[in-house]
Amino acid sequence: xxxxxxxxxxxxxxxxxxxxxxxxxxxxxxxxxxxxxxxxxxxxxxxxxxxxxxxxxxxxxxxxxxxxxxxxxxxxxxxxxxxxxxxxxxxxxxxxxxxxxxxxxxxxxxxxxxxxxxxxxxxxxxxxxxxxxxxxxxxxxxxxxxxxxxxxxxxxxxxxxxxxxxxxxxxxxxxxxxxxxxxxxxxxxxxxxxxxxxxxxxxxxxxxxxxxxxxxxxxxxxxxxxxxxxxxxxxxxxxxxxxxxxxxxxxxxxxxxxxxxxxxxxxxxxxxxxxxxxxxxxxxxxxxxxxxxxxxxxxxxxxxxxxxxxxxxxx
Amino acid sequence: xxxxxxxxxxxxxxxxxxxxxxxxxxxxxxxxxxxxxxxxxxxxxxxxxxxxxxxxxxxxxxxxxxxxxxxxxxxxxxxxxxxxxxxxxxxxxxxxxxxxxxxxxxxxxxxxxxxxxxxxxxxxxxxxxxxxxxxxxxxxxxxxxxxxxxxxxxxxxxxxxxxxxxxxxxxxxxxxxxxxxxxxxxxxxxxxxxxxxxxxxxxxxx
Numbered sequence: 001x002x003x004x005x006x007x008x009x010x011x012x013x014x015x016x017x018x019x020x021x022x023x024x025x026x027x028x029x030x031x032x033x034x035x036x037x038x039x040x041x042x043x044x045x046x047x048x049x050x051x052x053x054x055x056x057x058x059x060x061x062x063x064x065x066x067x068x069x070x071x072x073x074x075x076x077x078x079x080x081x082x083x084x085x086x087x088x089x090x091x092x093x094x095x096x097x098x099x100x101x102x103x104x105x106x107x108x109x110x111x112x113x114x115x116x117x118x119x120x121x122x123x124x125x126x127x128x129x130x131x132x133x134x135x136x137x138x139x140x141x142x143x144x145x146x147x148x149x150x151x152x153x154x155x156x157x158x159x160x161x162x163x164x165x166x167x168x169x170x171x172x173x174x175x176x177x178x179x180x181x182x183x184x185x186x187x188x189x190x191x192x193x194x195x196x197x198x199x200x201x202x203x204x205x206x207x208x209x210x211x212x213x214x215x216x217x218x219x220x221x222x223x224x225x226x227x228x229x230x231x232x233x234x235x236x237x238x239x240x241x242x243x244x245x246x247x248x249x250x251x252x253x254x255x256x257x258x259x260x261x262x263x264x265x266x267x268x269x270x271x272x273x274x275x276x277x278x279x280x281x282x283x284x285x286x287x288x289x290x291x292x293x294x295x296x297x298x299x300x301x302x303x304x305x306x307x308x309x310x311x312x313x314x315x
Numbered sequence: 316x317x318x319x320x321x322x323x324x325x326x327x328x329x330x331x332x333x334x335x336x337x338x339x340x341x342x343x344x345x346x347x348x349x350x351x352x353x354x355x356x357x358x359x360x361x362x363x364x365x366x367x368x369x370x371x372x373x374x375x376x377x378x379x380x381x382x383x384x385x386x387x388x389x390x391x392x393x394x395x396x397x398x399x400x401x402x403x404x405x406x407x408x409x410x411x412x413x414x415x416x417x418x419x420x421x422x423x424x425x426x427x428x429x430x431x432x433x434x435x436x437x438x439x440x441x442x443x444x445x446x447x448x449x450x451x452x453x454x455x456x457x458x459x460x461x462x463x464x465x466x467x468x469x470x471x472x473x474x475x476x477x478x479x480x481x482x483x484x485x486x487x488x489x490x491x492x493x494x495x496x497x498x499x500x501x502x503x504x505x506x507x508x509x510x511x512x513x514x515x516x517x518x519x520x521x
Contacts, residue, residue: 088486100483
């Protein structure tokens with residue numbers, strides 16, 4: 001599909017551009033009006049987030065515009081950096097060095113190679129079965145048995161969340177949907193829009209209306225008002241965008257809700273890991289957001305579920 | 316054309332890319348004032364990492380003190396050490412305590428250079444900071460105007476541990492602490508303990 005000739009795609013991108021412009025204007029207006037010191041910190045963070053959104057959107061659209069290969073490479077790099085952030089925060093032993101080398105330079109690239117050559121059968125089991133069996137073997141050969149099960153589990157978990165789960169997003173491009181051939185890029189964009197908009201709207205509703213915390217010990221920023229408001233609003237947007245997908249409006253509503261709920265679950269689980277490790281963010285790569293894993297935590301959970309629903313019902 | 320400055324810039328960029336290291340200035344602002352940066356040592360990357368995480372103008376006047384037995388080999392290493400890093404190569408037979416090494420260090424400080432020093436003398440396993448060799452004390456006594464800045468390197472031993480050739484691309488960090496000076500009447504043992512405690516304290520900050 002040529003990005004620049006598909007009217008639906010152009011409309012979608014125009015909408016995103018408009019939304020970002022609107023956000024930048026609101027951020028600029030808030031920056032001029034608000035004077036109190038604590039509120040200014042929130043505004044400064046908001047504006048940093050908006051600036052980063054412009055950059056992330058530009059990179060993502062550029063990758064989509066190159067066709068399938070650009071998206072696969074972009075998500076492969078995203079996974080690589082996410083795995084880097086995850087393993088950095090996860091204590092491993094000296095004996096895990098070679099195992100980690102395999103995780104970074106063999107398992108992660110091969111998983112994306114499988115997406116690229118569209119070998120679905122191996123793509124689906126490569127990390128859950130073959131990395132799962134190989135990782136403990138490689139660590140066992142290194143001979144250090146202290147915390148063996150915990151170390152093995154951490155590395156496998158990192159590969160599953162940062163590589164396997166995320167790789168389901170570009171894998172959408174390999175689905176053959178009758179009547180929707182060659183339009184997979186729009187499906188990928190749809191997933192990203194709904195999952196990220198859900199995050200953004202939960203943040204907006206949380207900052208403006210949020211009062212009652214869901215799991216106070218885990219995440220002080222997740223409130224019932226913010227979460228419900230954000231999920232309802234993002235589901236609504238996902239429904240109204242049914243025309244870019246192969247779904248009917250009703251199906252789009254159910255699927256968008258599913259994306260939002262799984263995304264919320266992802267955010268919650270990744271927060272639990274951060275609290276366990278005693279950190280606020282996974283990294284510092286994206287100004288205002290934290291690390292890459294902080295930005296894609298909801299995608300990690302939403303991508304595989306969305307992929308399976310589409311594959312089961314639409315191919 | 317002199318390729319060393321270009322190589323230096325490339326090497327600094329590459330080091331930051333592979334190790335993900337960013338300098339955290341926790342107790343000292345970056346300045347071109349004459350300083351001795353002393354750090355815990357657990358990886359061959361350590362020298363490069365501190366050097367690369369310094370801002371370029373500071374980097375240009377900072378010389379890593381490196382072991383001649385590792386760096387002074389014909390070919391790439393010597394070229395890197397002498398041309399690119401502008402390292403001060405010393406024999407470590409007696410660690411930083413050896414008289415000749417100390418004389419070279421003092422000469423370099425007299426010439427106005429800043430230095431990068433690993434006072435443990437050798438690489439540890441990355442989990443603990445070893446006892447510091449007395450060289451640091453002699454520098455503090457000899458050159459009271461030079462600021463001694465502790466630098467805690469984290470996760471470098473996980474990126475490239477002792478005895479490994481291939482690095483794993485985790486995110487390391489270099490935390491620069493508050494400068495130390497020898498207190499009036501402070502003896503060698505007390506000073507070295509305090510300098511070591513400052514390093515360990517930076518590591519505990521996380």
